Amino acid sequence: MSKLMQFPADGGRASPWDKQQAEAFREMEGPLRDCVRMAGISARLMSDVADDTFDEQLVFAVYHTNEMLEVLLSTYLAGYKEERIK
Numbered sequence: 001m002s003k004l005m006q007f008p009a010d011g012g013r014a015s016p017w018d019k020q021q022a023e024a025f026r027e028m029e030g031p032l033r034d035c036v037r038m039a040g041i042s043a044r045l046m047s048d049v050a051d052d053t054f055d056e057q058l059v060f061a062v063y064h065t066n067e068m069l070e071v072l073l074s075t076y077l078a079g080y081k082e083e084r085i086k
Contacts, residue, residue, distance in 0.1 A: 028076065036073050039066040 014022070043066040046059060 036069045039069045
């Protein structure tokens, strides 16, 4: 019976580039969480002001940015958790 090739072909050793990318990924968590917090604060502050005070596009931009950053953080954390399980 022939020996099957193991995947990844390098025997599971990460290349320097892979290690650099993994470190960069991990280092993003703090700044990403800060962005999510700031967007959340902005959205809460906007909700405390009368609706006729703000331009509709500004309101949309702030709330949508907050939503997008929350989704990005969830995706980041899911990817990080998946990597930690391996």
